[in-house]
Amino acid sequence: MLPMESIALACAGAAAALAALAGLLGLYFRRRFSYWARRGVPHLQPRFPFGNMRERVLLRQSALDLFHDFYWRLDGRPFGGVYQLTRPALLVRDPQLIKHILVKDFACFQDRGIFVDERLNPLSAHLFNLGGARWRQLRSKLTPTFTSGKMKLMFGCMHECARELALLVRAEAARGRGRVEIKEVLAKFTTDVIGSCAFGLRCNSMRSPDSQFRAMGRRAFAPTLGLTLRTMATILMPSVAALLKVRIPERDVSDFFLNVVKETMDYREQNNVERNDFFQMLLQMRKERQARPSGGRASGEGVGGDLELTDNLLAAQAFVFFLAGFETSSAAMSFTLHELALNPDIQRKLRREINAVVEKHDGNFTYESVMNIEYLEKVICETLRKYPPLSALVRECNATYTIPGTDVVLESGTRVLIPVHALQNDPAFFPEPQRYDPERFGERERAQRPTHTYLPFGDGPRLCIGMRFGQLQTKLGLAILLHRYHFATCDKTNMPLRFDPKSFLTTSVGGMWLKVTPVGS
Numbered sequence: 001m002l003p004m005e006s007i008a009l010a011c012a013g014a015a016a017a018l019a020a021l022a023g024l025l026g027l028y029f030r031r032r033f034s035y036w037a038r039r040g041v042p043h044l045q046p047r048f049p050f051g052n053m054r055e056r057v058l059l060r061q062s063a064l065d066l067f068h069d070f071y072w073r074l075d076g077r078p079f080g081g082v083y084q085l086t087r088p089a090l091l092v093r094d095p096q097l098i099k100h101i102l103v104k105d106f107a108c109f110q111d112r113g114i115f116v117d118e119r120l121n122p123l124s125a126h127l128f129n130l131g132g133a134r135w136r137q138l139r140s141k142l143t144p145t146f147t148s149g150k151m152k153l154m155f156g157c158m159h160e161c162a163r164e165l166a167l168l169v170r171a172e173a174a175r176g177r178g179r180v181e182i183k184e185v186l187a188k189f190t191t192d193v194i195g196s197c198a199f200g201l202r203c204n205s206m207r208s209p210d211s212q213f214r215a216m217g218r219r220a221f222a223p224t225l226g227l228t229l230r231t232m233a234t235i236l237m238p239s240v241a242a243l244l245k246v247r248i249p250e251r252d253v254s255d256f257f258l259n260v261v262k263e264t265m266d267y268r269e270q271n272n273v274e275r276n277d278f279f280q281m282l283l284q285m286r287k288e289r290q291a292r293p294s295g296g297r298a299s300g301e302g303v304g305g306d307l308e309l310t311d312n313l314l315a316a317q318a319f320v321f322f323l324a325g326f327e328t329s330s331a332a333m334s335f336t337l338h339e340l341a342l343n344p345d346i347q348r349k350l351r352r353e354i355n356a357v358v359e360k361h362d363g364n365f366t367y368e369s370v371m372n373i374e375y376l377e378k379v380i381c382e383t384l385r386k387y388p389p390l391s392a393l394v395r396e397c398n399a400t401y402t403i404p405g406t407d408v409v410l411e412s413g414t415r416v417l418i419p420v421h422a423l424q425n426d427p428a429f430f431p432e433p434q435r436y437d438p439e440r441f442g443e444r445e446r447a448q449r450p451t452h453t454y455l456p457f458g459d460g461p462r463l464c465i466g467m468r469f470g471q472l473q474t475k476l477g478l479a480i481l482l483h484r485y486h487f488a489t490c491d492k493t494n495m496p497l498r499f500d501p502k503s504f505l506t507t508s509v510g511g512m513w514l515k516v517t518p519v520g521s
């Protein structure tokens with residue numbers, strides 16, 4: 001055969017192979033993108049190749065804005081199908097159906113369906129990510145850490161951190177001629193609170209600018225392109241993430257936490273240190289494991305669960321409490337101060353109530369007094385309505401499930417999304433949602449609203465386990481700051497706030513700058 005002919009033949013062969021591949025891909029996408037249509041479920045029209053996630057994947061839209069968009073495009077429907085890349089997910093809008101999923105029919109929606117690879121990412125096997133029997137066993141063991149009795153015992157330690165927070169704000173205000181980037185200051189505060197009150201560790205984030213804890217916490221949440229894409233891969237394309245050996249958090253961050261947890265456990269065990277904190281719970285679990293002849297497997301485990309209490313598994317629980325503990329509460333506090341700066345009347349009213357409580361308790365804050373400042377409770381609820389740290393809840397259907405009152409059947413493995421922020425900002429449930437109005441959380445107002453339209457901590461058996469701890473540190477930090485300082489907007493305050501497309505939590509772009517002056521000056 002002449003060389004020209006063989007080249008032509010090779011080209012024709014390659015073109016035919018490419019055409020076949022394109023045809024197969026076309027069939028694949030057509031099949032994937034017709035999932036909801038084939039089931040007769042109303043849905044958003046997906047587009048090649050991102051489904052309904054184009055703007056999000058290209059990091060032009062925040063998670064909060066994405067779910068808001070889904071919610072309103074499915075207006076008038078109790079639920080609807082969307083495509084997260086090629087993966088179908090059901091977005092639920094109807095509060096009654098939400099109640100079924102989170103509470104009544106929880107047995108069919110126990111998991112979040114998040115990819116966990118313990119060998120590659122030892123810290124990924126934590127309470128938030130785990131499902132099935134392992135989650136159930138861990139949850140029941142860890143729940144006693146957060147009873148109100150335990151919170152009371154931790155209050156003294158939290159109070160110490162709050163006093164340091166007040167000093168740090170004063171120092172930062174002096175340094176910035178009254179202007180303070182409050183988000184970072186509050187993240188240092190909550191890092192120290194969770195470190196010292198839950199783990200008995202001196203994190204020193206507020207005292208030392210080089211605190212390793214703050215640096216590691218910052219890196220674990222840093223809204224960088226790399227971390228965002230890796231997190232998206234584990235959520236949207238778990239098999240690809242596994243293939244690419246995606247690491248979250250990065251190895252040095254992971255090693256840091258693994259070492260700290262192990263060293264602390266060893267130290268406490270060797271020196272017989274006992275405290276009433278989260279670490280004690282881990283130590284107890286570790287002791288029980290060591291005492292077991294089976295080498296760590298508890299009775300009843302192994303059936304569908306295999307809860308082996310390795311040091312890594314215990315460290316993963318410490319890690320999630322640490323991460324979930326500081327960023328969510330510091331965000332709640334900084335959004336509150338931002339809104340109070342924009343609404344000086346509300347700020348004045350709140351300060352009056354705080355001052356009255358302090359006076360009643362001889363100039364001090366006690367656990368009971370902080371927990372019972374009624375207007376502070378309303379203010380924080382309103383902040384978490386406008387700015388829930390998690391803009392949506394995720395569940396995975398773990399059994400075939402017929403949606404009540406319909407003939408729509410969800411297959412096991414279907415992802416379900418509950419758009420918390422969109423519900424909490426729907427004028428049908430919260431009139432004039434843009435207005436910051438703590439009075440929405442009066443007893444009468446609450447009673448008039450349908451249930452399951454306000455879910456900043458989720459609901460059902462997978463409700464936030466650290467809710468009490470988060471509320472207490474948020475209340476105490478805000479009470480101490482508002483007792484001493486006045487917060488106002490300044491030339492560096494971002495208005496309106498924009499939500500960061502690189503973050504999975506609700507955070508604003510560009511920090512939160514406020515003008516801080518001592519009360520009475």
Ligand code: HEM
Nearest residue numbers: 127128321324325328329390456457458459462464466470
């Ligand atoms: C203002 C503060 C906080 C907010 C708004 C918040 C919000 C949430 C939400 C929405 C969930 C998911 C619930 C669901 O799917 O139904 C969650 C789960 C969780 N949170 Fe929080 N959280 C906060 C503080 C904390 C703190 C302080 C800790 C730990 C010390 C914590 C630890 C966790 C854990 C471990 C889970 C997973 C629970 C499970 O799946 O069993 N959170 N949180």
